[in-house]
Amino acid sequence: MSKAILQIDGNNFYASCEQMIDPSTKGKGLVVLSNNDGCIIARSSEARKMGIPMGQPYFKLKNKLTQLNINVRSSNYELYGDLSNRLMQLLRKNCEELEIYSIDEAFGTIKRPKGKCLYQWGKDLRALVYQNIGIPISIGIGETKVLSKISNQLAKKIQTNSGIFDIGIIQNKDHYLNQIKVDKVWGIGKKMSIWLKNKGITNARELRDMSSDQIKGKYGVVGLRIQNELKGNICIPIKESSSDRKEICVSRSFSYPIDSLEDLNQAIIKYVLIASAKLRKYNQLSSAITVFTNTNTHSKDFMRSEATEKISVPTSNSKIMIEKSQSLTKEIFKPYNKFIKAGVILHKLQRNKYKQNLMFDSKNIQEELYLQKLDNLIDNINSKNGIDTINWGSSIMEKEWGPRRKKLSSIITTNIENIPTIYAH
Ligand SMILES: [Mg+2]
Numbered sequence: 001m002s003k004a005i006l007q008i009d010g011n012n013f014y015a016s017c018e019q020m021i022d023p024s025t026k027g028k029g030l031v032v033l034s035n036n037d038g039c040i041i042a043r044s045s046e047a048r049k050m051g052i053p054m055g056q057p058y059f060k061l062k063n064k065l066t067q068l069n070i071n072v073r074s075s076n077y078e079l080y081g082d083l084s085n086r087l088m089q090l091l092r093k094n095c096e097e098l099e100i101y102s103i104d105e106a107f108g109t110i111k112r113p114k115g116k117c118l119y120q121w122g123k124d125l126r127a128l129v130y131q132n133i134g135i136p137i138s139i140g141i142g143e144t145k146v147l148s149k150i151s152n153q154l155a156k157k158i159q160t161n162s163g164i165f166d167i168g169i170i171q172n173k174d175h176y177l178n179q180i181k182v183d184k185v186w187g188i189g190k191k192m193s194i195w196l197k198n199k200g201i202t203n204a205r206e207l208r209d210m211s212s213d214q215i216k217g218k219y220g221v222v223g224l225r226i227q228n229e230l231k232g233n234i235c236i237p238i239k240e241s242s243s244d245r246k247e248i249c250v251s252r253s254f255s256y257p258i259d260s261l262e263d264l265n266q267a268i269i270k271y272v273l274i275a276s277a278k279l280r281k282y283n284q285l286s287s288a289i290t291v292f293t294n295t296n297t298h299s300k301d302f303m304r305s306e307a308t309e310k311i312s313v314p315t316s317n318s319k320i321m322i323e324k325s326q327s328l329t330k331e332i333f334k335p336y337n338k339f340i341k342a343g344v345i346l347h348k349l350q351r352n353k354y355k356q357n358l359m360f361d362s363k364n365i366q367e368e369l370y371l372q373k374l375d376n377l378i379d380n381i382n383s384k385n386g387i388d389t390i391n392w393g394s395s396i397m398e399k400e401w402g403p404r405r406k407k408l409s410s411i412i413t414t415n416i417e418n419i420p421t422i423y424a425h
Helices: 013-021 045-051 058-067 076-095 121-131 145-157 192-197 202-208 210-231 262-281 318-334 362-385
Strands: 001-008 030-035 040-043 071-074 097-102 105-112 137-142 164-166 248-258 282-296 304-314 339-351
Touching: 001 076, 001 145, 013 030, 013 040, 013 076, 013 164, 030 045, 040 045, 058 210, 058 339, 076 097, 076 105, 076 121, 097 192, 105 192, 121 164, 137 145, 137 248, 145 164, 145 210, 202 210, 248 262, 248 282, 262 282, 262 318, 262 339
Parallel strands: 030 071, 137 164
Antiparallel strands: 001 105, 001 137, 030 040, 097 105, 248 339, 282 304, 282 339
16 A cells, blocks of 8 residues: 545636536636736636636726626635635545645545556545535646646646546656646746756656756755656655644735725724634634735835734734734824735744743733633634624724625625525415
């Protein structure tokens, strides 16, 4: 029995989520727009086939999209986050280890019975995910992370394989590795791929077979690791716990510039609340907070301003974070500027279990317990009834300058008000 590494990826994830909650769009063209309905950031496979490009400004393609009858949606991160959680939970149950890599990507491991192809296992998992969550996934299987990533590219490429590929049981992999361009190998950045191409290395097979001294000389262990992984030797292990993250950042662009301290404060408090709820969800505490804001990067008098404060007793408490952020916001605010974006970073994160209480200070402990209870209560209410069902008064956002989301889908998975009503006669 050996260990097989899987790379699992939601296909056109944001577009698939939108198609899942609105079945009338299934099998049809659909695009998702970035913050403030700016650019196209996701396309259903149908929209891709119709020639809609990625990253283009929405206003430029508006007419074409209407002509082609393509559905347009504002990005709905609440929905994508919720479906991502469900996807990861299901994958965790079906893999031995799981590393959540991004909102729609994970690495996993399972045992491989000697010489056995895992294609059927992958097919069953894919069907299970589709049945339970309604999202199509691709599964790449190999001996290492780098090979499983390549396997996933092949899974998407080879139509007859229905989204699954197992490179792990193939003895002579050359035929497949020849098809993968060197800049598509996981871990190879732009600079490195230019260097490799200048050396005549154009695909994954050539990278695997090139002199390791040469690659080590230029890129050290980092380059060597990728080459070794291509050879089938594990060098990049699976990192299971998502609670080992070192920082949480929440930032947004505004739909129009803001220039008052009051507005900036409200926005930042809102982001502090999102970030501290995340912190509690992952059972972590933060010991430093940064707030930042900036004006338009293209304007002549571009300005970015940030301020950081240490937190002496690590915490995940919303009230404490709000207080800290308010004084920091005062520091970063500069009058007569038009701010278009702001955010908050909670850093120096640690696991909750290592928490040190201020000893002998019972008044503090009592106050803290009270605040903890309050946070738990707010988190519970919001997780049951939808984000912002209840929150701190200071976070009430002026709807006008919140991000523009004209084409927002209803969030039927996270907000009780969006559940359709069915009448029986
Ligand atoms: Mg994806």
